[in-house]
Amino acid sequence: MNIVPQLQAELGDGCVVIDDIDTMEEQLERAQSILMESKPVAIAFYPDILSKGVEVDVPSRPRPRGYRAQDVQRFVEEFPRIAEGRRVVIYVGSEAARWPNMPALTTQLSELLQAPTVWSVNGANAVSRDNRYGFGYISFGGNDEAMKLWRGIGPDDCVITLGFDPGEYSLNLATIPAGQVWSFTGWTEQYGHIAGEFRHRVRGNYDVVRGDLDATLREVIPQLARRGVGWRPAVDLPERLNTRQISRDVREGSVDFIAFYEQLHQSWRPNSIGFDDVCIAYKDRQYVTQRPHPWIPFHTTHDGSAMGGGFGLGVGAKMADPSLHTFVFSGDGCWRLFGGALADAANLDLRLFIINNGVYGIVDKGLEVVIPDVEKRRYHSSLPSIDFVGAARAHGWDGYRVKPDLSNLKEIMDACYETTGQSIVIDVPVDADQVIGLNPRLNNLTTKTYL
Numbered sequence: 001m002n003i004v005p006q007l008q009a010e011l012g013d014g015c016v017v018i019d020d021i022d023t024m025e026e027q028l029e030r031a032q033s034i035l036m037e038s039k040p041v042a043i044a045f046y047p048d049i050l051s052k053g054v055e056v057d058v059p060s061r062p063r064p065r066g067y068r069a070q071d072v073q074r075f076v077e078e079f080p081r082i083a084e085g086r087r088v089v090i091y092v093g094s095e096a097a098r099w100p101n102m103p104a105l106t107t108q109l110s111e112l113l114q115a116p117t118v119w120s121v122n123g124a125n126a127v128s129r130d131n132r133y134g135f136g137y138i139s140f141g142g143n144d145e146a147m148k149l150w151r152g153i154g155p156d157d158c159v160i161t162l163g164f165d166p167g168e169y170s171l172n173l174a175t176i177p178a179g180q181v182w183s184f185t186g187w188t189e190q191y192g193h194i195a196g197e198f199r200h201r202v203r204g205n206y207d208v209v210r211g212d213l214d215a216t217l218r219e220v221i222p223q224l225a226r227r228g229v230g231w232r233p234a235v236d237l238p239e240r241l242n243t244r245q246i247s248r249d250v251r252e253g254s255v256d257f258i259a260f261y262e263q264l265h266q267s268w269r270p271n272s273i274g275f276d277d278v279c280i281a282y283k284d285r286q287y288v289t290q291r292p293h294p295w296i297p298f299h300t301t302h303d304g305s306a307m308g309g310g311f312g313l314g315v316g317a318k319m320a321d322p323s324l325h326t327f328v329f330s331g332d333g334c335w336r337l338f339g340g341a342l343a344d345a346a347n348l349d350l351r352l353f354i355i356n357n358g359v360y361g362i363v364d365k366g367l368e369v370v371i372p373d374v375e376k377r378r379y380h381s382s383l384p385s386i387d388f389v390g391a392a393r394a395h396g397w398d399g400y401r402v403k404p405d406l407s408n409l410k411e412i413m414d415a416c417y418e419t420t421g422q423s424i425v426i427d428v429p430v431d432a433d434q435v436i437g438l439n440p441r442l443n444n445l446t447t448k449t450y451l
């Protein structure tokens, strides 16, 4: 099977084919420059290349960093006048999470502008949990306060986007109905852009401030502070970001998934990283925890949304930096897409939680909305159960099953933070009917689209 045309179709220049050993350095340099633009790369080697010995020297060449001075100048001049007396909302997207020190910078900006702040699930990594102006995650698995705020935005409001996640899971394909949007970005060819911009996703005025987000904010914040930012209406700051009542009454043998995530949130230790696969974890974790944790950035796979991708990200992260405590949260359905690869990752010290609810849960709950008249057995969503601890051991991993009352979760987390060299599967029994994070995407879906 030739997968190169498929990779070229998906990644364009990011598909680097090495078919001539003499041009390998050049090709790897090209791959590096694409990665420096935060874009994905797949390298395909012809088989006869793989069998040759070669010395390559491709030194790391960081891309030039900075911001466009005239954009910053214009913003600091115009902002106080345009935003005078108006509410300013900050939206933090995943681009912001690329740069160091962003949690401190976003807090400074929120404080300076007295701006309620929301974030996409990957943008959360650029937000501090101590940001008083934090209203929460929006859209898929979004917090109630953040959703109320975001849905209430209208022509009188201004929005500052730090990065722009245009996808279905972050903006639900909607345009931002604010009267004024300033889009801060250092990227020019982002997914979903038109001519390097997101003007088509904004109802009112749209201005771009170009530059690396950390460099731009380090310039903008002191300049605005000196000039003054004008008057703004007072904002009531929420302490708790959720208001829905969710049943804690779960099927016998299952954990209360809210309590599970609350306890996990207290258990993280420094130098951790987490990945959520395409399962309820990628909407329920952020709903329950509300704010990011400083010791564990989390990345979810909602952009491609291909089940099993979270496992690959976890393997990649661990191989790139073995010192990172690496946690993957996947579903019992997703397992079916990577289970055969387990033996190859047995000695990676990976930690894999299987959120085991016995169904393709997102599909099962989604179809109730999309095709309400079809009887449930035709969803084909129930999954024959697997002994995940047994399967883990059979593949050279260790395995644990979380007790319904969570009484062994502390012991499991202690084991997760021991670096023994052996990977661990943790089976988490969950009741599929305990619906926690919401899925606003469902309202867009019809029988002509795919879940």
Ligand SMILES: Cc1ncc(C[n+]2csc(CCOP(=O)(O)OP(=O)(O)O)c2C)c(N)n1
Pocket: 278, 279, 280, 281, 305, 306, 307, 330, 331, 332, 333, 334, 335, 355, 357, 359, 360, 361, 362, 363, 451
């Ligand atoms: C490769 C792939 N196939 C199908 C889908 C559609 N899909 C989205 S979520 C989902 C169910 C996932 O099931 P599971 O891993 O058990 O997680 P749960 O939703 O139950 O938490 C499916 C089939 C997808 N996103 N990717």
